[in-house]
Amino acid sequence: MLYKKLSELTDEERNKLVGRGGGDLADVGETVAAILKDVKHNGDSALREYTKKFDGADIEAIEVSKEEIDEAAKSVDPELLANLEFAAANIRKFHEAQMPQRIWFIEVSPGIELGQKFTALESVGAYVPGGRASYPSTALMTIVPAKVAGVKNVVMCTPPGKDGKVNPLTLAAAKVAGADHVYKIGGVQAVAGMAYGTDTVMKVDKIVGPGNVFVTSAKMQVRDMAEIDFPAGPSEVLIIADDSCNARMAASDMIAQAEHDPNAVSVIVTTSEKLAEAVKVEVLKQAKETLRTEIVNTSLENAAVLVADSMEECIVFSNEFAPEHLEIMVEDEDAVLEGIEHAGSIFVGNYAPVPVGDYASGTNHVLPTAGYARLYSGLNLAHFMKSASIQRISKQGLETLKDPVISLAEKEGLQGHADSVRTRFE
Ligand SMILES: NC(=O)c1ccc[n+]([C@@H]2O[C@H](COP(=O)([O-])OP(=O)(O)OC[C@H]3O[C@@H](n4cnc5c(N)ncnc54)[C@H](O)[C@@H]3O)[C@@H](O)[C@H]2O)c1
Ligand SMILES: N[C@H](CO)Cc1c[nH]c[nH+]1
Ligand SMILES: [Zn+2]
Secondary structure: OEEEEHHHOOHHHHHHHOOOHHHHHHHHHHHHHHHHHHHHHHHHHHHHHHHHHHHOOOOOOOEEOHHHHHHHHHHOOHHHHHHHHHHHHHHHHHHHOOOOOOEEEEEEEOOEEEEEEEEEOOEEEEEOOOOOOOOHHHHHHHHHHHHHHOOOEEEEEOOOOOOOOOOHHHHHHHHHHOOOEEEOOOHHHHHHHHHHOOOOOOOOOEEEOOOOHHHHHHHHHOOOOOEEOOOOOOOEEEEEEOOOOOHHHHHHHHHHHHOOOOOOEEEEEEOOHHHHHHHHHHHHHHHHHOOOHHHHHHHHHHOEEEEOOOHHHHHHHHHHHOOOEEEEEOOOHHHHHHHOOOOOEEEEOOOOOHHHHHHOOOOOOOOOOOOHHHOOOOOOHHHHEEEEEEEEEOHHHHHHHHHHHHHHHHHOOOHHHHHHHHHHHO
């Protein structure tokens, strides 16, 4: 774990932290491309082959039947099921609040009404990770908003365990969220299945959901066949803190992200040297106590405790980092919030740890990583919808537009365009 003054970072150290590519996507590009190609040409048999190779599972049926899903949901502890439903209700509420007016108009001048019509995508594939941990929460985060938007066909892919079965809680979450089909395939092969379609797997218009570096590379390579949400790779947290931050809490939030993946990144940047010292000690202590020692220790090689000269310097660094999750644990929260330009999801105050958003507050945990928060918003209702612009124009309205349109069209040498307007007045 790096421990340094922010101003003394070498270029190499800074580049490793900022825009590091979520576990170096480029390194896996060729491996991923070969799997995509194989699935494209060999369909279900390639899906079975890679499931055997990467998940150690022999699967006959690729789709999980409705009966299996119902049975799995029944087998889940009722309290856990109630907690899933609690989380789903909050996610639903937050995403329903994002619903645009389905159709609206403004009259920009007499007889010229302009508007938009929003419609849902027809089919969406939700990737739910399942390699190092299973992610029932991701089933909720991807499927609930799709259904709120009105997507007709929502399919889910997640890798099976060695016994060829999908985690029952993930199946229960798929049911609570309203998935239409569930396939027990993961990794690159799942992305390929949903992008190209196979005898079993439905081809979808868009693939959403997070995954490791292989899944993320696969999503980025199939964009000619299916749109994607954004690169949502190995998890990251950046904490901006001052003396008011509790070191034990900050350290536990760093460990929480570190336990996701060896490529996860946990960083704290603070104006307080005293806090920095305490966080370093706490992180190392908590790393020894974690259940996921190997992943956490590898991931902590990417971690950093950085001391800044001012809060302004922390904010500049944060905007350069563009973290997936940003925690603000400072006295003057509003001032820091005001300065933030790029972050996937922001958690304000000592009592807003990232895991509340991971599971149950209602915000979406599928978020851009590796600096992509500079370009993309986290998963939200708009990812499942699109809009058409509309114009409703009367003869009086066209009168206003006639001369500019005819003159511009003629200047472009497009006589037909000009005549299409002119003819309406002849
Ligand atoms: N950014 C976000 O929004 C967000 C949200 C949740 C989780 N995550 C991230 O999702 C990831 C989950 O990763 P995971 O590994 O646990 O599950 P995963 O489902 O993403 O990946 C497992 C699959 O990876 C494939 N794979 C593994 N090694 C391979 C290899 N050598 N070659 C080709 N394919 C290979 C296998 O097919 C396997 O089924 C973590 O990085 C976590 O941080 C991100
Ligand atoms: N922190 C993850 C996003 O990077 C989401 C998650 C799901 N389950 C637990 N955590
Ligand atoms: Zn998490």
